[in-house]
Each structure stands twice: as structure tokens, then as C-alpha cells.
Amino acid sequence: MNIFEKFKYGLNKSSNYLSSGIINTIKSKKISEEIIDEIESILISADIGLEVTNLLIEKLKNSKINQNLNTNSVLELLASEIYKFLKSSEKELSKQSEGGTDVLIFVGVNGSGKTTSIGKLIKKLNKNNKILVAACDTFRAAAVDQLKEWSNINNVDFFEGSFNQDPASVAYSACKKAKVEKYDYLIIDTAGRLSNNTNLINQLIKIKSVVQKSINAQYINNILVLDGTNGSNMSVQVDTFSKAIDISSLIITKLDGTAKGGAIISIAKKYQIPIHFVGLGEKEDDLYEFDAKKFSYSLLGLNLS
Secondary structure, three states: OOHHHHHHHHOHHHHHHHHHHHHHHHOOOOOOHHHHHHHHHHHHHOOOOHHHHHHHHHHHHHOHHHHOOOHHHHHHHHHHHHHHHHHHHEOOOOOOOOOOOEEEEEEOOOOOOHHHHHHHHHHHHOOOOOEEEEEOOOOOHHHHHHHHHHHHHOOOEEEEOOOOOOHHHHHHHHHHHHHHOOOOEEEEEOOOOOOOOHHHHHHHHHHHHHHHHHOOHHHEEEEEEEEHHHHHHHHHHHHHHHHHOOOOEEEEEOHHHOOOOOHHHHHHHHHOOOEEEEEOOOOOOOEEEOOHHHHHHHHOOOOOO
């Protein structure tokens, strides 16, 4: 299975919802306001968002296909326009420092797939890099154990503090170790922070401050992990975490388990935050670099020529 096929397979639920709905709406009918309205409803129901949906519908109304409506031409047009929205969100995770340590601070609510994403990323980075993983979620022993297991499996170094230790102090010690021992990457896991938990948000700000004082700020990547099954609710999390810490990039997980993968489009359009990876399955290799074109065409159930 090539990469495009993996995207199609992983986005199958979202694709079936969108493409089947549009195909059933159009069938052999000629264009009409009623059909346009139905397509609009389908796009909104897929959590693509009102702003993006309005732009897509406007493009559809102004296109030449209105004269001779064809199902494939509609899907192709939508996929092409969605690709334009997403193209600027493509960004490969690459080494920023030469001879120094890049720090990846992972944030996200409990259950988003944050720790699992770290584990999958460790495997990707482990080929030619010296990696230190720091468990700064000191309030949940299970989270520390899970992260330690991922580190052991991939044979990378692991750093932990004591139970209930101040997470910022663990981050400080980890930064010190990473600099002295010249690690290529320091990956910091943080506690799942809910929008209504002020203490946890403040702790996240404290971790960020400690790391910035230890490592050159341009080598720090604050990665927000979002659960794709949350649909448009992901936007609330982006707002919340962005107020606490400058979010550098996104990883969006569990897209294989939702029919609302279209939410990525509205988030990309609204926030202009790069997307490094998307999760398209539960296996350790099912974390893929975000490809806007593969995503857009897979979302509409189309093949790439």
C-alpha cells in the first residue's frame, strides 16, 4: 500500500460521508439552487466550517460545470479548492539547530493521543538522532510508564522526576542534561490540560518559560496534538492552548475513526498553523507527514492522476 492509498484508507469514513452524500445529491440532475443547498449542508455537516463552506459553494456557483453538472467534476473542483486552503499548512518536521538541541514540547488534552504520537515520532526520528524523552506529566504514573515503554522499545534515553514533582523543575533538569550531553532532540511530554483548569495552564506557561531560558527560543517547537474525532471542537482547544503557549505546529490523530476529518480545513484556514503529521491508524507506523494534496483528494474519494 503506497502513501496515497494509506491516506485514502485512513480517511475512509470522512470520504464516504462526503463523496457519497454529494454523489447521491447530484446523481443525473442538472444544477439547481436546491442541489447547491444540499451540497452546502453536507460540507457543513462534515465540520468543514461555515467560512470555508461558503467559499467552496461560491466557487461551485461560479464554475463552468454549472452548465453541465457532472459528479466527478464537482468532486474534483472541491478537492482542488480544499488543496489550495491546505497547501500552506504542509511543513516537514526538520532539525532547526546545528550541533544543538531542538526541543519539542507536546501539549494536548488527555485522550488526544499525545503520548502515543510521541512514541510514533520517536521511531521516526531515531534513525540518525540522539534523543532524550522527558516525562513532565508528573501527576499521572500511567503516563510516565507509557512514555518510558515507548522510549525503551525505541532504545532512546528517558528522563523522569519523582511523583508529583514540579513539572517545570523536571523540564529544567532535562534541558540541562540535553545541553551537556549534546542531544539532537529533547521531547517533553506535559499533562493533559483542560481549558477550565487554570493551575494546569499556568504550569504549562511555567514549563515554557523554563525551557526558553535554557534553550534558544528558535529551537523550540510547541506541538499541539488534537483528536480528529472531536471535529469542530478542536478549534476550541487551539484557542485555549494558543493563549497559554505559542503553538508552533499541530499533529492531528485518529482521523481513521471519524467522519468529520473536514474540520482540519477550517482549522488550517483560521489559524494558519503548520500541520506536521496526521494519525491514520493505531499501528506504530501510522503517523504520516501531512500531505495537503493527498489529504484533499482522499477526503473526496478521488484518485490522484
